[in-house]
Amino acid sequence: MGPKAAMTFRLVLAGAAVAAIPAAATPESQPRDIVQQRQQDMKAMANAAKTIDAMFKGSSPYDAKAFKAAAETIGSHSGEKLSSQFDGSIAASGSKASVNIGAERQKFDKLAAELAVYASALAAAAERNLHVLSPQMRMQAGEAMMGGPLARKAQPDRDVRSMPAEHAFHLMLQTCTSCHAQFRVRPE
Ligand code: HEC
Numbered sequence: 001m002g003p004k005a006a007m008t009f010r011l012v013l014a015g016a017a018v019a020a021i022p023a024a025a026t027p028e029s030q031p032r033d034i035v036q037q038r039q040q041d042m043k044a045m046a047n048a049a050k051t052i053d054a055m056f057k058g059s060s061p062y063d064a065k066a067f068k069a070a071a072e073t074i075g076s077h078s079g080e081k082l083s084s085q086f087d088g089s090i091a092a093s094g095s096k097a098s099v100n101i102g103a104e105r106q107k108f109d110k111l112a113a114e115l116a117v118y119a120s121a122l123a124a125a126a127e128r129n130l131h132v133l134s135p136q137m138r139m140q141a142g143e144a145m146m147g148g149p150l151a152r153k154a155q156p157d158r159d160v161r162s163m164p165a166e167h168a169f170h171l172m173l174q175t176c177t178s179c180h181a182q183f184r185v186r187p188e
Contacts, residue, residue, distance in 0.1 A: 062133040068126035075119035118172035125165035
């Protein structure tokens with residue numbers, strides 16, 4: 001991934017390490033409430049994204065099963081599942097969820113749904129590429145980069161299955177970032 005993408009990726013995952021501290025300090029593994037549950041699910045998505053990122057970078061060997069499992073982890077925590085975790089108690093104690101979620105519900109749900117589309121495209125790519133991370137999975141030169149004008153106009157339902165997996169991955173990270181920018185209160 002290019003430097004710009006890598007930077008955004010670090011921003012997306014920045015919360016993960018910090019957020020791991022309170023969870024580790026909690027003795028029971030069962031989350032106490034919906035806030036803990038959704039934060040735990042977000043962390044699971046961050047870890048899954050790291051797994052996929054490491055394979056694109058080559059810092060982990062390509063493993064189609066692990067790639068697919070990571071994509072499915074993200075898929076299982078996105079879409080309606082994600083949306084429903086922010087139905088009530090948005091501004092609960094210990095939560096960084098913004099009250100804007102209530103006011104801009106459709107935008108929030110759309111981002112959650114987009115995440116699911118990208119995740120399923122990534123899982124499908126792993127199914128088509130069982131042995132090697134093929135050149136077809138790679139983003140081609142000149143393709144819409146995250147943050148670029150084309151990326152903003154990307155229509156997940158129509159384009160995502162025909163784009164290289166790496167491109168879908170970048171757009172997926174952009175979806176994480178976009179939702180956080182709009183609907184997560186900044187850590188002080
Ligand atoms: C539709 C909106 C939305 C999308 C998409 C989204 N997030 Fe989040 N994320 C949130 C909100 C809101 C919070 C704050 C939750 C809370 O504290 O109650 C959050 C919190 C987090 C946290 C901190 C969890 C903690 O322990 O406090 C991490 C890490 C995270 N997200 C990673 C990701 C990753 C990685 C993706 C993409 C694969 C992603 N998120 C996609 C809305 C979203």
